[in-house]
Amino acid sequence: MHEFSVTSQIVQSVLGEAEKRKAKKVTAVYLVIGKLTFLGLEQVRFAYEVLTKDTIMEGSKLFIKKQEGLVKCSHCGYEGGFKYEDDALYHVLVPTLKCPKCGNLVSITAGKECTIKSIKMMI
Amino acid sequence: MAKLKKEVVRAEEGEIFDVELSENLLKANQRLAEENKRFLHENGVRAIDVMGSIGSGKTSLIEKLVQFLKSRYRIAVFKGDLTTTIDAELIARHGVESIAINTGKECHLDANLVKKALKKLDLKSIDLLFIENVGNLICPAEFALGSDKRVVVVSVTEGPYMVVKHPFIFMETDVVAVNKVDLAKAMDVNVKQLEKDVKAINPKAIIVATNCRTGEGVGDVAKALGF
Numbered sequence: 001m002h003e004f005s006v007t008s009q010i011v012q013s014v015l016g017e018a019e020k021r022k023a024k025k026v027t028a029v030y031l032v033i034g035k036l037t038f039l040g041l042e043q044v045r046f047a048y049e050v051l052t053k054d055t056i057m058e059g060s061k062l063f064i065k066k067q068e069g070l071v072k073c074s075h076c077g078y079e080g081g082f083k084y085e086d087d088a089l090y091h092v093l094v095p096t097l098k099c100p101k102c103g104n105l106v107s108i109t110a111g112k113e114c115t116i117k118s119i120k121m122m123i
Numbered sequence: 124m125a126k127l128k129k130e131v132v133r134a135e136e137g138e139i140f141d142v143e144l145s146e147n148l149l150k151a152n153q154r155l156a157e158e159n160k161r162f163l164h165e166n167g168v169r170a171i172d173v174m175g176s177i178g179s180g181k182t183s184l185i186e187k188l189v190q191f192l193k194s195r196y197r198i199a200v201f202k203g204d205l206t207t208t209i210d211a212e213l214i215a216r217h218g219v220e221s222i223a224i225n226t227g228k229e230c231h232l233d234a235n236l237v238k239k240a241l242k243k244l245d246l247k248s249i250d251l252l253f254i255e256n257v258g259n260l261i262c263p264a265e266f267a268l269g270s271d272k273r274v275v276v277v278s279v280t281e282g283p284y285m286v287v288k289h290p291f292i293f294m295e296t297d298v299v300a301v302n303k304v305d306l307a308k309a310m311d312v313n314v315k316q317l318e319k320d321v322k323a324i325n326p327k328a329i330i331v332a333t334n335c336r337t338g339e340g341v342g343d344v345a346k347a348l349g350f
Contacts, residue, residue: 002262002265006148006149009148009151010148013144013146013148017142017144021142036291037149037265038261038262038264038265038291085323085324092287094287094290094320094323094324095290095291095294095324096290096323096324096325096326097294097324097325097326097327098323098326105326105327108294112149112265113147113149114147114148114149115144115146115147115148116144116146116148117143117144118141118142118143118144119141119142119144120141120142121142
């Protein structure tokens with residue numbers, strides 16, 4: 001939903017880092033995007049291409065690692081993926097805040113991030 | 124001898140520099156939201172974020188909550204909309220301070236807009252702040268504002284699938300008001316099923332059936348929010 005503004009922030013951050021190091025060119029950017037964010041990767045890539053044009057990032061490779069949504073149960077200690085409710089009525093898998101092991105309430109520990117992991121640049 | 128694959132790693136011209144960053148861009152809003160929360164608490168103000176679809180009854184719920192609580196609390200309302208002050212004026216009729224936050228084209232409020240609006244408010248003169256988000260079940264889930272509790276208003280006129288289609292906003296909420304229950308029969312919507320859907324996704328959410336025209340259930344929403 002907010003790919004353009006978020007990608008614009010990404011590009012600004014990368015350009016800032018590149019400038020600090022007096023880089024001539026940025027060759028690659030590595031992102032981690034959580035599956036619980038509402039960021040469409042297609043749209044991020046499209047915005048990236050548009051926003052990097054005529055900058056030292058133009059033509060750089062964008063690598064995006066998807067981070068699964070993870071939860072933790074304080075009751076039984078479970079750490080891992082969501083419990084999905086298989087709703088036969090609606091034919092969908094609905095993610096829930098229930099522990100897959102014991103059914104108690106879990107908290108979300110990963111999947112909401114949008115992180116620049118690293119940047120490759122030519123100095 | 125097996126032929127080597129034609130994949131050669133070449134150094135590019137000049138020195139290649141690998142910069143580790145780990146900068147979480149969505150955290151910026153989270154940080155601001157925590158600042159807002161601290162600022163509100165320092166001034167003894169509790170804040171409630173009201174979310175829900177367009178036309179679900181967010182403003183009506185706030186109006187009824189204001190009527191219900193205004194003898195006990197000094198209340199102010201932030202009213203998020205793309206444009207106009209129509210709803211802000213509706214709320215102001217009840218004699219509480221009401222500030223319109225017009226986002227222009229953004230589909231949600233964010234912590235920065237709330238921070239700006241907080242500057243227009245004399246926090247010493249209130250103890251309770253309702254923040255009505257822009258009508259939307261998607262984006263507000265991702266943007267914390269600094270509220271103590273969040274409530275989602277979902278109405279039966281939106282049909283039977285609103286909850287399962289938007290699981291993430293229901294994960295982020297403390298209270299769910301199932302509104303317009305007087306129309307459930309006409310809409311052929313099973314309120315119990317909507318409640319079951321919410322409970323499956325978020326067992327900790329408190330669910331209240333409401334009719335925000337008559338005020339039915341509004342007292343229970345107030346109670347669920349801790350008032």
